[in-house]
Amino acid sequence: MESLPQLLSLPDELLQEILLRIACPADLARASAACIAFCRFIADPDFLRRYRSRHLPLLLGFVGQGVDKGFHAVEAPHPNAPAARALANVTFDFLPPPLKNWYIGNVCDGRVVFECFRHDDDDYDNIIGIDAHLAVWDPSSCSRQNLLLPPVPHGQDLQYFEAAFDPCAHKDDESLFRVISVMYYRTKLVVLVFDSDSNSWTIGTSASWDALSLSNEGPWQFFSLPYYAYGCFYWKIDDENKLLKLDIRRMEFSRVNLPPDHEEHNVVVVEAGEDRLGLLSYNPNDGKFLNYYNSMQNEDQRTKEWQMKKAIPLLVNDEPRFFIAHQGCIFIQADSNILNTKRTTIYSLDIKTLELEMFR
Structure with missing residues (x-):
């Protein structure tokens, strides 16, 4: 005492x-x-x-890209396996059926936003309907664990949409959150903002494809998933050596140069510290390494310079898929040979240490 x-x-x-x-x-x-x-x-x-x-929040498990596959808790010998048992029986029955139409849009601070698309039963890659519905799942919250958001306002010629959390919003109140939705139309991009405090959508900004010097031949063919760093979202533009940048504070679009010869590379943008961007780059024509770059300080963001820092060996058999979490990790899914057995493996990459660890 x-x-x-x-x-x-x-x-x-x-x-x-x-x-x-x-x-x-x-x-x-x-x-x-x-x-x-x-x-x-x-x-x-x-x-x-x-x-x-x-x-940082504990890593307890993952949800497959298709929500109908359920939640997969981490398994022993992972150190978080005992804590993950509390979520072993999680279901998504709060989502309007069918579950096969719901997919992960984004993960941030333990929350998950789900997106809804209708698919052709004979051609699963063919999207035949866009309902523009979103839902937020927060397994760590007791008060607002599951929430269906109001329908996203959209026009007749909507081709595609995607959603991501704004990690900088409502830092003083963990019960609140903000979702940014990018709507892809035939002639333009429209950015909408949902705030859980007002439970409503507002228009953030819009830009025509011509103003962005981009084609409109199907946006999903031209962009990667959005990656967040320092108050901005970044998309890799296919077949170009550039990123499309959205400053979500100013609600302004711009373009950022990549290192030379990155037209066909898959990239992941991360925060490298001291307001510098980090870039993980994968060349599908090589497939053996994941290269890490740091951006150099440069007043002109459009002519950003990059410095190669490390080549990370990848022991995978096919082109990996990258999923980023805003708690300092990137998840990599690919087929690997484990003890002479081919299986789908998930690795976690620590952004600070650049150490690769098999997750499952």
């Missing part, structure tokens, strides 16, 4: 640092309930931001 007064007599900066080192959120909650002074520190939005950045 004598240690608590001594602890409270410490300088505020040192006491906050001690509280920041509590790794388990449940232990932090108990500390907040036990002491008014601790509660004052822990409830402060700046403290919560620092705590979330230091203690």
